[in-house]
């Protein structure tokens with residue numbers, strides 16, 4: 063009797079804990095395309111196509127390497143539609159002596175696998191996912207007894223732990239963080255090299271047709287599908303980033319240039335989150351580019367911070383606070399998500415452009431997500447649950463990632479997308495992000511005046527928008543301050559959009575503060 067090893071769509075790693083050390087002739091790998099996963103929110107078409115294609119390619123690679131893989135396609139007539147239903151069917155087929163599964167990246171799925179030991183007659187072993195730098199128990203220990211969980215302090219621990227960019231126990235170059243060098247406005251004519259786009263092969267083409275057929279009314283376009291779907295392609299995407307874009311990644315990570323959706327961002331998050339690329343290896347390569355004199359310290363430090371800092375931190379935070387994060391709405395933001403988040407039809411050009419990019423690419427980078435979309439949701443007082451569900455649907459980085467970022471955002475409620483830049487494509491989480499974090503820490507205590515003071519201190523200038531907002535009183539002031547933190551942002555709509563955001567918030571909210579002081 064073999065061991066049954068189910069592998070989820072975000073566990074496409076040859077060295078996964080459940081495969082390591084296993085004999086091939088004693089193992090049946092189970093992979094399942096299931097209706098529940100594809101529809102529990104109405105994912106962007108590219109996201110479903112990416113996951114199914116990457117799963118099918120991974121299954122083929124495993125088979126080529128001699129593993130026995132039982133792969134259930136979405137259209138298999140007997141498909142039970144859920145992970146639990148499919149594992150139950152596979153147990154009937156293979157009569158395994160045990161099921162070995164790596165813990166899920168998502169709380170919702172983890173709840174269901176924790177029921178498996180009671181449901182199934184064979185042994186069920188749930189293994190920790192050791193593809194992260196910081197085990198969840200270590201994060202819990204770090205968080206214990208701390209009033210506020212500052213990413214920056216967690217990040218320093220991870221730098222010490224990994225030895226990345228360390229020089230005799232001290233941070234390379236003398237500083238832990240070089241974000242002050244990472245806020246350059248785009249120069250006239252700035253042009254980023256085109257990242258590799260991968261032409262859909264036969265497997266991807268088949269999946270694209272399946273998605274067009276079965277998920278025709280889901281958001282998003284499949285026309286631009288060019289994601290890496292194998293480890294080899296993901297490596298090629300990483301090679302191109304390290305050869306051509308990392309140098310400028312840092313300085314221009316806060317920039318937006320009309321017509322260049324990705325600029326110098328790595329676009330590696332889907333591959334990292336699917337399991338095709340090893341996050342630590344990428345950090346080591348980034349460090350090497352610096353040591354070889356091919357990339358400046360500020361770019362490399364910024365890149366590494368997204369991976370061993372933010373990515374790990376948000377994962378830890380998510381598991382520490384779920385399921386509470388799902389319901390959290392500390393500032394009681396109740397407005398529904400505007401329809402234009404689905405159509406892109408708004409006069410606010412920055413927003414329209416970010417939504418277009420999201421529809422076309424299933425991707426938006428840090429500044430688009432956080433400073434434009436997130437800030438808008440914040441100042442408009444959109445319900446965090448609605449914001450979170452939108453992010454979960456529209457970005458191909460995988461919901462496990464998006465969910466973590468938005469769950470976190472939820473904790474600070476209306477600060478909505480301020481923290482929504484986490485994890486995806488390792489873009490710059492710059493000073494602006496840190497401000498968002500300050501807002502979060504204080505918001506958690508509902509110390510709104512504190513946030514406001516802090517923001518004014520951190521943001522420096524108080525523009526006329528803030529003055530305008532301040533005249534309205536109430537919470538709008540702190541929110542408008544955050545909005546104004548996008549000053550200096552060179553988006554397609556420029557200054558007008560920024561004003562538009564603040565005006566929108568004030569006009570739609572009226573004078574009634576949405577927050578009830580606790």
Ligand code: DLZ
Pocket residue numbers: 069070071072073094095096097099100101105109110113166167168169171172460461462
């Ligand atoms: C996102 C997603 C989708 C759309 N479909 C599947 C699927 O059919 N089978 C699968 O194994 N994984 C899928 N995923 C990714 C999972 O939702 C992800 O692996 C879990 O959230 C992990 O907790």
